[in-house]
Amino acid sequence: RGGSVLRDLLRALEVLELLCVNLLLCPWRKEIRSLKTFTGNFVYYIQSVLPDDIVTTVLEKIGYTATTATEFSLVKKRNNEETKQTAFEIFLARIECETILELTSEEKHGSVEKTLQKRAQTHQHHQDKEDQTAQREEAESGEIKAVSETKLCLATQQQPPAHSHASFEAARS
Secondary structure, eight states, X not given: OHHHHHHHHHHHHHHHHHHHHHHHHOTTSHHHHEEETTSHIIIIIIITTSOXXXXXXXXXXXTOEEEEXXXXXXXXXXXXXXXXXXXXXHXXXXXXXXXXXXXXXXXXXXXXXXXXXXXXXXHHHHHHHHHHHHHHHHHHHHHHHHHHHHHHHHHHHHSOOTTXXXXXXXXXX
């Protein structure tokens, strides 16, 4: 059943993403300014998949406010950057769902749970490698800095300043 749930989530994310894109491209259109919660797309693709509190939170992030029990409207000036950010996050979630569905369908008798576990392990493995690489680069950078500081110290000790001979003569007299 995991595959069908993911497909339902994918469709809900597609509808929300389309809503964000339309809001960014055509905010003046009447059908964009008001969102009815009893329409087919909303009832079948969003409400049936996502919990009400999540739907409300996402819609508020993109600029909608619940004006009645069955309607969300753009009543205040919305933050375009937050709408863009939310649209991008929805896009990423949709792409992740598509990827998981693809990986699940490629495996013989693949299950969503196994695919998610493998992806989590792969992600953790890559994260560990990145951390090790960063630590190694940091250590190498520290060694290079120490070597260059040592060379600088040695160079200043080996080459006395030009005026040191004169100042030595002055101090001696």
